[in-house]
Amino acid sequence: MSLFISMGSIAMEGVADGEYMIRCDTRSGGVRCLEAFPKDDVVRPRIEARSQDQKWSVKHAGGGYYTISCLTQNGGVRYLEAFQGADAVRPRAESRGQDQKWSIRHIDNGYYHISCNTQNGGVRYLEAFPNDDVVRPRAEAWHQDQRWQFIPWSPRG
Numbered sequence: 001m002s003l004f005i006s007m008g009s010i011a012m013e014g015v016a017d018g019e020y021m022i023r024c025d026t027r028s029g030g031v032r033c034l035e036a037f038p039k040d041d042v043v044r045p046r047i048e049a050r051s052q053d054q055k056w057s058v059k060h061a062g063g064g065y066y067t068i069s070c071l072t073q074n075g076g077v078r079y080l081e082a083f084q085g086a087d088a089v090r091p092r093a094e095s096r097g098q099d100q101k102w103s104i105r106h107i108d109n110g111y112y113h114i115s116c117n118t119q120n121g122g123v124r125y126l127e128a129f130p131n132d133d134v135v136r137p138r139a140e141a142w143h144q145d146q147r148w149q150f151i152p153w154s155p156r157g
Helices: none
Strands: 003-007 010-014 018-026 030-037 042-046 056-062 065-072 076-083 088-092 103-108 111-118 122-129 134-138 149-152
Touching: 042 088, 042 134, 065 103, 111 149
Parallel strands: none
Antiparallel strands: 003 010, 010 103, 018 030, 018 056, 018 149, 030 042, 056 065, 065 076, 076 088, 088 134, 103 111, 111 122, 122 134
């Protein structure tokens, strides 16, 4: 589901607030879903399991930004946060900081770029690295490891 909002002369596209599985059809690992691992302090690109750690809540935060959070099995509510210096995206407690504010831009055919204007690294895009089992904030590359789909959440079955 796509939402189009016109704000004067600025047009913004994104997704509606809701619960989603966020997935990427990667170049080297096939379809992978964002999964939170709070005890390891990392977000990984994993095969679809429809587990609680793959269920993400997307909410407008104002100013064209969103928060992306997960009620994890082992760490409570965790927010997607870019750590440019550590070259990682991590599941962290809510800080309301700049590194937890994400822009979601429709690029084509139901695919989106998810980016963050990080405090220390400028604009970085969510990118899956299935061979390294990690999701990283990277410069915009326009390849499929940075193309994400928001699949409305439904439980297994």
